[in-house]
Amino acid sequence: MENILRVAGICKSFAGNRVLHDVDFSAEVGRIHALVGENGAGKTTLMNITGGIHQPDEGTIYFRGEPVSFTDPLQAMKRGISIVHQELSLVPNLSVAQNVFIGGQTNPMVPRQKVNRFGFINWKELYADTQDLFDHVGIDIEPTTLVSKLSVSMQQLVEIAKAISFDARVLILDEPTSALSEKEIDRLFNVIRELARKDVAVVFISHKLDEVFTIADRVSVLRDGRMVDTVKAEETSRDQVIRMMVGRHIEDMYPPKSSRIGDVIFSVEGLSRQPYFHDVNFSLRRGEILGFAGLVGSGRTDVARAIFGADDLDAGDITMEGKEIRIQSPSVAIEHGICYLTEDRKTLGLFLKMPVRDNIVSASLNRFISRIGFLRPRIIRDESMRYVDYMRIRPRNDEVEMISLSGGNQQKSLLAKWLCAQPKVLIADEPTRGVDVGAKAKLHTDLRRMAEEGVGVILISSELPEILGLSDRVVVFREGTVAAVLEGDQATQEEVMKYATQ
Numbered sequence: 001m002e003n004i005l006r007v008a009g010i011c012k013s014f015a016g017n018r019v020l021h022d023v024d025f026s027a028e029v030g031r032i033h034a035l036v037g038e039n040g041a042g043k044t045t046l047m048n049i050t051g052g053i054h055q056p057d058e059g060t061i062y063f064r065g066e067p068v069s070f071t072d073p074l075q076a077m078k079r080g081i082s083i084v085h086q087e088l089s090l091v092p093n094l095s096v097a098q099n100v101f102i103g104g105q106t107n108p109m110v111p112r113q114k115v116n117r118f119g120f121i122n123w124k125e126l127y128a129d130t131q132d133l134f135d136h137v138g139i140d141i142e143p144t145t146l147v148s149k150l151s152v153s154m155q156q157l158v159e160i161a162k163a164i165s166f167d168a169r170v171l172i173l174d175e176p177t178s179a180l181s182e183k184e185i186d187r188l189f190n191v192i193r194e195l196a197r198k199d200v201a202v203v204f205i206s207h208k209l210d211e212v213f214t215i216a217d218r219v220s221v222l223r224d225g226r227m228v229d230t231v232k233a234e235e236t237s238r239d240q241v242i243r244m245m246v247g248r249h250i251e252d253m254y255p256p257k258s259s260r261i262g263d264v265i266f267s268v269e270g271l272s273r274q275p276y277f278h279d280v281n282f283s284l285r286r287g288e289i290l291g292f293a294g295l296v297g298s299g300r301t302d303v304a305r306a307i308f309g310a311d312d313l314d315a316g317d318i319t320m321e322g323k324e325i326r327i328q329s330p331s332v333a334i335e336h337g338i339c340y341l342t343e344d345r346k347t348l349g350l351f352l353k354m355p356v357r358d359n360i361v362s363a364s365l366n367r368f369i370s371r372i373g374f375l376r377p378r379i380i381r382d383e384s385m386r387y388v389d390y391m392r393i394r395p396r397n398d399e400v401e402m403i404s405l406s407g408g409n410q411q412k413s414l415l416a417k418w419l420c421a422q423p424k425v426l427i428a429d430e431p432t433r434g435v436d437v438g439a440k441a442k443l444h445t446d447l448r449r450m451a452e453e454g455v456g457v458i459l460i461s462s463e464l465p466e467i468l469g470l471s472d473r474v475v476v477f478r479e480g481t482v483a484a485v486l487e488g489d490q491a492t493q494e495e496v497m498k499y500a501t502q
Contacts, residue, residue, distance in 0.1 A: 002029045002064075003026040003062075004201045005026060005050060006026040006062040007023065007025050007046070007049070007059060007060070008059055009022050009023075010025075010058070010059035011023075011056060011058040012042075012045055012049060019042050019225050023046060023225070025230075029169075030196050031218060032192060032193070033219075034204045034205070035222065036205070036209070037221055041436075042222050042224075043205050044086075047083060047172045047203065050081060050172070051076045051081055052072050052076035052081075053083075055070075063080075077166045080167065080170060081168065081169070082163035084162075084171070084173050086174045088152070090158060090159065091147065092148035096130065097144065099147055099162060100161050101129070101130065101165055102162070114126040133161055133165060134161060139157050151297065153296045156180060168200060170203065171200055173204050173205065175207070175407070177206065180296070181462060184296065189214065207408075207437060207440065210238070217233060218232055219241060221245055223247065245437060253441050254469035255448040257448075257470075258451055260287055265285060266284040266318075266319065266321075266338075266425045267282070267283040267318075268281060268282060268303075268318050269317045271307075271313060273306050273312070275480070277299035282475050284425065286454050287455075288451060288456055289447060289448065289472050290456070290471060290473055290474075291467040291470065292304070292477060293476050293477070294477030295501070299481070300429075300460050300477050302480075303477075304458065305340070307338065308327070309329045309331075320337070320425070334363055338424070338425045339423035341414055341427065341428045341429055342414075345410055345414050349414045350414055352402045353403060355401060356401075357380065357381065357384040360387050360416050361380050361383065383420065385398055391416045391419075393413055393416065407435075408439055411431070411435050412435075424455060425455070425456045427458045428457060428460065432444070432463075444470055448470070464497075468496070473491070474487075476496055476500050478500055
């Protein structure tokens with residue numbers, strides 16, 4: 001097989017911090033090559049260098065055997081190297097079709113090659129070409145739909161279609177399945193395999209090792225900015241890859257379940273918000289992790305947002321510690337001890353241009369105000385560093401901007417923010433999204449520790465093993481309502497899927 005993309009001796013530093021050390025890597029035509037490693041290992045930086053976002057300090061990039069240098073991502077895309085980033089980069093007030101073919105020669109907001117001789121957009125051609133591409137990829141989205149109307153999972157599929165539209169010969173996918181349902185993942189994998197059969201080299205970055213071994217031909221492991229090894233997927237195992245990634249063996253991804261669950265701390269009755277969900281009822285006990293399972297679009301996140309006051313309810317009652325409460329806004333929810341770790345950390349969870357310190361204390365500033373009304377910076381600094389150390393946020397510097405952190409360290413910071421707020425009820429929506437296997441095990445332990453300390457935890461996850469491994473009970477959603485509540489041995493993958501799909 002031809003090594004269509006090869007990098008040799010790549011080194012890269014940011015602000016004097018070396019993040020890549022003499023890295024060699026190659027991608028073959030017609031092969032799916034997984035790139036794995038813990039957060040901060042250098043995976044995204046390496047791919048950003050190959051895609052023209054960063055330039056290497058040392059080393060050479062070869063494309064089809066020739067040395068190349070890209071000063072921006074558009075140059076790389078024109079040569080046939082496209083990246084689908086973990087964080088979405090769509091324009092919400094444009095249609096799906098406009099986003100797929102965005103980036104004209106003279107105006108970046110005009111669709112590529114979809115204008116008539118007078119310079120106006122040829123809408124018929126634009127929508128037809130988008131539909132043809134979607135039919136090929138297997139995406140069921142109307143091209144005229146505004147991106148702002150789509151769920152995160154649907155937006156991810158649009159991002160992938162946009163990358164394919166550049167006739168990519170090397171397609172780099174950075175955590176492409178983090179917001180997709182199992183059905184959507186299967187469809188995406190079929191597309192990836194079809195692209196490989198058509199001689200596209202696919203680089204697949206993921207923390208989900210089960211997916212890596214499902215889709216990849218080869219696996220390369222980065223640790224601390226150095227390439228540890230490249231192995232054939234069929235000749236290695238999940239445990240061997242984990243040991244290469246973290247330098248140790250993770251015995252158990254899930255801590256033991258609780259044997260000290262208390263009385264009901266929180267309950268809802270008859271919650272409705274048309275057309276998203278209706279007549280939702282459940283209770284949460286002190287010290288319990290209550291899993292919310294269901295397909296994308298089943299109403300899990302919609303219910304969570306309404307409980308947190310981010311969306312209005314049409315009807316229903318919410319009870320906290322035996323008292324009925326009304327939640328008109330997120331600030332009121334936080335006052336009642338209800339915190340919500342959102343699945344969309346970039347837009348809704350963090351202040352990316354602010355320091356880590358300010359993010360960690362942002363939901364609990366009242367705790368750090370003196371009697372005369374001033375913030376207490378020394379106490380804020382001590383508290384933020386306590387959570388930086390507790391969550392192992394890297395770099396160990398709470399003054400750096402949040403946007404400079406890797407996706408996994410941003411996720412740790414988001415959980416630190418809500419831990420700092422001292423919740424009674426924590427709604428954790430995709431809490432390990434984009435987090436490496438070592439950090440994921442720690443986050444699982446942290447959630448269980450919170451539950452053991454008396455916090456009621458609601459866990460929403462698209463990873464069914466995570467729901468089953470962590471939850472004491474599982475609420476299964478289907479089409480906006482509760483289809484079943486499964487306890488103990490009832491909560492199996494077969495039972496969850498039965499109720500989620502009936």
